[in-house]
Amino acid sequence: MQGARGSIIIVLVVFAMLLLQSVFSRLLAPYPFSPYLGLPFVFALATAPGVRILRGALTAFAVGYLYDLFTGNPLGLHTFVFVLGYFSAWLVGTLLSFRGIVFQMVLSFSLTLLLGGLLELIRGFTPGGIARSGLTLSIALLASALATAVLAPILFALVRLIDPESERAPT
Amino acid sequence: MNYFQTIRDAAILLALLIIPAVFLRANLRDPSELSWLDRGLLQVSGPVQYVAEWAADAVTGIVEDYVYLLDVKSDNDHLRAENDRLQREMRVLRSDVQRVRELESLLGLRERLATETMTARVIAKDISPSFRVVRLAVDQGEHAGLHAGMPVVADQGLVGQIRRVSGRFADVLLTIDPQSRVDVVVGEGRARGRIEGLGERGRYRCRIQFDRTDDQVAVGDEVFTSGLGKKFPASILIGYISKIGDQEFGLHQEGEVTPAVDFTRLDEVLILTSGPKDPDAL
Numbered sequence: 001m002q003g004a005r006g007s008i009i010i011v012l013v014v015f016a017m018l019l020l021q022s023v024f025s026r027l028l029a030p031y032p033f034s035p036y037l038g039l040p041f042v043f044a045l046a047t048a049p050g051v052r053i054l055r056g057a058l059t060a061f062a063v064g065y066l067y068d069l070f071t072g073n074p075l076g077l078h079t080f081v082f083v084l085g086y087f088s089a090w091l092v093g094t095l096l097s098f099r100g101i102v103f104q105m106v107l108s109f110s111l112t113l114l115l116g117g118l119l120e121l122i123r124g125f126t127p128g129g130i131a132r133s134g135l136t137l138s139i140a141l142l143a144s145a146l147a148t149a150v151l152a153p154i155l156f157a158l159v160r161l162i163d164p165e166s167e168r169a170p171t
Numbered sequence: 172m173n174y175f176q177t178i179r180d181a182a183i184l185l186a187l188l189i190i191p192a193v194f195l196r197a198n199l200r201d202p203s204e205l206s207w208l209d210r211g212l213l214q215v216s217g218p219v220q221y222v223a224e225w226a227a228d229a230v231t232g233i234v235e236d237y238v239y240l241l242d243v244k245s246d247n248d249h250l251r252a253e254n255d256r257l258q259r260e261m262r263v264l265r266s267d268v269q270r271v272r273e274l275e276s277l278l279g280l281r282e283r284l285a286t287e288t289m290t291a292r293v294i295a296k297d298i299s300p301s302f303r304v305v306r307l308a309v310d311q312g313e314h315a316g317l318h319a320g321m322p323v324v325a326d327q328g329l330v331g332q333i334r335r336v337s338g339r340f341a342d343v344l345l346t347i348d349p350q351s352r353v354d355v356v357v358g359e360g361r362a363r364g365r366i367e368g369l370g371e372r373g374r375y376r377c378r379i380q381f382d383r384t385d386d387q388v389a390v391g392d393e394v395f396t397s398g399l400g401k402k403f404p405a406s407i408l409i410g411y412i413s414k415i416g417d418q419e420f421g422l423h424q425e426g427e428v429t430p431a432v433d434f435t436r437l438d439e440v441l442i443l444t445s446g447p448k449d450p451d452a453l
Binding site: 019022053054057058060061064065066069070074075076077079080083084087122125 | 188193195199224234
């Protein structure tokens, strides 16, 4: 029950952050440095030893669905990418044993870059989707990934604060 | 964790990845190419999506409205300050426009007078208890070559004459002052006479005394300087007859004159610094 409560609070915090980001977008997320605030939460859950994979994936699903609601994208776009991001981070966390701020930032940067690219790729197939030039898209993806990586340690710490159970090794 | 639980978790995880992918596929396809499965998925997801988006929009709307209101307050403060500044500027501009009009009027008068003149600004007004101006001071004095007796005019007519000069200032003796005397002609009949100020503190009036008792004058007739004695140029408007006294008895016919000049509104005046060149200028 503790874990479920933690997941619900995380979803609510992501919801609040999305609201703030959409209202104060110019101030909090100046283009092209617009971070994906939801992704570090998903990565934190995926690499936390005390979070069961099922709970983490469900939380990622909920966070992705929230993104779909708020960004006006086709239903399932962010949901799919966030769940995929969760599994990718879980795999990386399983293969690598070290943790720390550098790990959090590198993981967030690389996965945000890959998942952002995947998002843009899928958007490219959307009827009436906005087509951007390769250079503009690359700059936007890199800047967005960088902004997400910079904020990642704070968001990882926030997850630990909200869900202390996530740090406990499974018994 | 037993075998059954492991299989269940794996199935759920797979479903978490497949369900959004399937919905995404249905959403991305061209509506004309939708299969029965896509249409079914969209029909199922449509109402759920509608309610969820409505709720998200409602929450976002509340937050955005709140932020918008904060912006409105900030905008209001800014606009109020801007409005105050513009009001101040407008008052200054109105005052400047008034002054320009007065100066234009004086310029026209100067050209009509065709005599040496000097513009002076009224810098002091003595006010009676009845809020009537009883004395003026102007910002030109000895240094500008002024001396006592020089006529002072405004675009409406004769103001008076310089009474006293001291340094950079000069006092003006108004036509309504009891010490002021001016030779005048009245109306079309050119009736001659002289006026002197009544010095009343509650109203602007001069007494007029005609040379002859049988002169035909009426209330409303214009009173001009006569030019006699060369003190004032001829034909400068002084005021209008406002009252005619009894004509049957006495040596002189008397009446009252209301000055044409509104002494309370004087800001700029002309001082005639040389003798008249054209007696019919005004």
